[in-house]
Amino acid sequence: MHHLFKFLTTSVLACALSCSFFGPDQPALATSYSETEIYGPSTVEAVEVHFHRYHTNLSNREIRRVAEVLVEQCEILDLDRDTMLAVIRVESGFNNFAISRVGALGLMQIMPFTGEMLAKDLGIPWSDKKQLFDPELNVRMGTAYLRQLHDKYENWDKALAAYNWGPARIDWKLANGRGLPRQYVDRIYASSFALN
Numbered sequence: 001m002h003h004l005f006k007f008l009t010t011s012v013l014a015c016a017l018s019c020s021f022f023g024p025d026q027p028a029l030a031t032s033y034s035e036t037e038i039y040g041p042s043t044v045e046a047v048e049v050h051f052h053r054y055h056t057n058l059s060n061r062e063i064r065r066v067a068e069v070l071v072e073q074c075e076i077l078d079l080d081r082d083t084m085l086a087v088i089r090v091e092s093g094f095n096n097f098a099i100s101r102v103g104a105l106g107l108m109q110i111m112p113f114t115g116e117m118l119a120k121d122l123g124i125p126w127s128d129k130k131q132l133f134d135p136e137l138n139v140r141m142g143t144a145y146l147r148q149l150h151d152k153y154e155n156w157d158k159a160l161a162a163y164n165w166g167p168a169r170i171d172w173k174l175a176n177g178r179g180l181p182r183q184y185v186d187r188i189y190a191s192s193f194a195l196n
Contacts, residue, residue, distance in 0.1 A: 054094035108142025
């Protein structure tokens with residue numbers, strides 16, 4: 001029994017040592033797992049998933065590029081990614097060619113006069129409202145506009161209400177002691193939680 005115990009102990013120790021060290025010609029063991037499988041999808045891949053759930057009218061390549069732009073804008077402008085995705089979901093249902101009954105266009109449903117103003121602010125050449133169907137441009141403008149509104153109101157409820165109603169109407173409501181319209185704001189928050 002003693003010999004068996006000694007044999008097993010020696011074998012286990014030898015195995016442990018041989019598994020811990022590699023000779024000069026022996027590479028370390030490679031894993032078959034990708035970084036995505038270990039850490040989960042990257043932020044860009046997580047955004048892509050949401051676009052693929054809906055009828056976007058965008059190719060896979062366009063979806064990838066829009067996801068990259070959205071992630072980049074959220075980092076640069078210090079915006080919450082899930083809130084921006086919720087705005088896209090509520091505004092257009094991720095349909096790149098969405099047109100509202102009042103004439104707002106694209107993923108983030110930007111009005112042409114707002115798009116022209118934003119293009120000037122952002123140094124983007126402006127030719128006509130059809131540019132708002134460019135998904136990358138639309139996301140750049142929509143996120144920049146939301147950043148401007150938040151900087152103005154210093155409050156996400158007011159910024160989101162102004163994005164939906166227009167800042168002039170929200171300013172009038174606030175100046176006249178009217179309550180802030182909640183329906184759109186609440187839809188964004190509810191959609192943001194649903195996207196997680």
